[in-house]
């Protein structure tokens with residue numbers, strides 16, 4: 001499918017996923033009740049969702065794991081997966097000269113390059129090369145429930161209540177508790193955009209801070225992180241609510257020259273046909289996938305290509 005040495009400007013993955021019995025993203029916990037994420041669509045419809053932040057965090061984690069394993073450069077903050085990234089070691093970027101600071105930040109760290117950062121002094125900002133929209137429940141195809149669970153204090157069972165001192169009684173109260181946890185199942189629409197042409201691109205001076213070999217490695221790393229994100233969406237509460245991944249389908253869009261790939265919401269049933277039509281009109285390639293296997297095969301093929309080099 002993909003000829004080696006072909007260049008890739010942008011890639012988008014647009015599709016629908018069926019996740020059962022998960023709780024990948026929540027509003028927060030008040031007392032002993034955890035609230036699931038709720039989002040509102042344009043017509044007022046309330047539905048379930050998993051934020052782009054959560055999907056991006058999962059992608060960042062799989063990027064980090066590969067970078068550590070393959071000894072690719074990581075800055076001091078990203079070595080230990082700190083969310084501040086380049087800002088933790090801003091002293092190493094020099095003072096005042098923004099072009100130099102951006103060049104150093106991009107050269108020294110794969111994760112800062114691919115996932116972006118904000119440094120306060122000198123003030124430089126990098127927008128992520130990978131972007132995720134909300135993974136949003138298809139109206140009428142999402143179900144939510146709240147389950148009550150009990151945490152027991154097994155050591156206290158069978159002990160004669162009257163013979164226990166008062167402070168031991170208090171310990172039991174703290175150890176035993178009821179808590180409420182959401183569980184959700186549904187079909188969700190997801191949208192994500194990857195811009196290989198921006199890998200290593202210093203957007204202060206608009207030149208590439210790293211060589212083409214290093215850019216290619218980072219491109220492959222990001223695609224592998226996508227594969228892992230779809231096969232292993234390690235979000236919140238996976239210790240007891242790991243999603244049952246039942247289905248995945250959609251379309252991958254690939255542009256080989258500076259043409260932005262079209263993006264349409266998979267909330268609409270005909271999103272694949274419309275994207276394919278737009279792809280034909282705008283010279284953007286489209287590849288359908290029916291499950292995680294076919295998605296992985298397409299992404300693996302794309303790894304043979306190279307990130308687009310702008311500004312020859």
Ligand SMILES: [Zn+2]
Pocket residue numbers: 074075076077078079085086109110111112113
């Ligand atoms: Zn970093």
